[in-house]
Amino acid sequence: MNQGFAPVFATPKSKQPKNPPQPISLQKLQGSLSSYFDDVPDPRVNRTKRHLLKDILVIAILSTIAGGDGWEDMENYGISKQQWLQKFLDLPNGIPSDDTFRRV
Template sequence: MNREPVVSLETCFAAVEDPRVERTKRHMLLDIIVIAICGVICGAEGWVEIEAFGKAKEEWLKDLLELPNGIPSHDTFGRVFARLDPKQQGNRILI
């Protein structure tokens, strides 16, 4: 079986452009994306539940992410994802 090498989430999302103004960034874009993905995988539905997941798993997430200002609020998740361009050409993963 010929398998592609495992690619990190950081590599997968490195090309995603951050739509936020520099002075308003309190959280790293990659941190926001990874927490959201992990939260959804674990059953979170909506930004409030993703924030709750992040807070419940904060110690574990600190080993993986930078989290300079802790876990983003549900409002931050909503604002950031609302501004991301879904048509961006990021790094593609072939499964």
């Protein structure tokens, strides 16, 4: 209380962090993204599985992050990014349809 009501200014800190975060490589990001879903149990009936659950989940999450707002947006995102997605997803029967995203 001996300082009264005088404003107290903090000492300025360095504008640059001492250890800035290092960018992650694209290969590491792609591998880790799809590997998160390897252990998710698939409740679907075997005869109805045309697409891997991992592929469906990854496309759904990426399209949502990109601003997608529904099943059709998930399919459209997958179609528009198919060449990139094929680098780290299996996609044995191509991009799942909007109906597949809805059912899963």
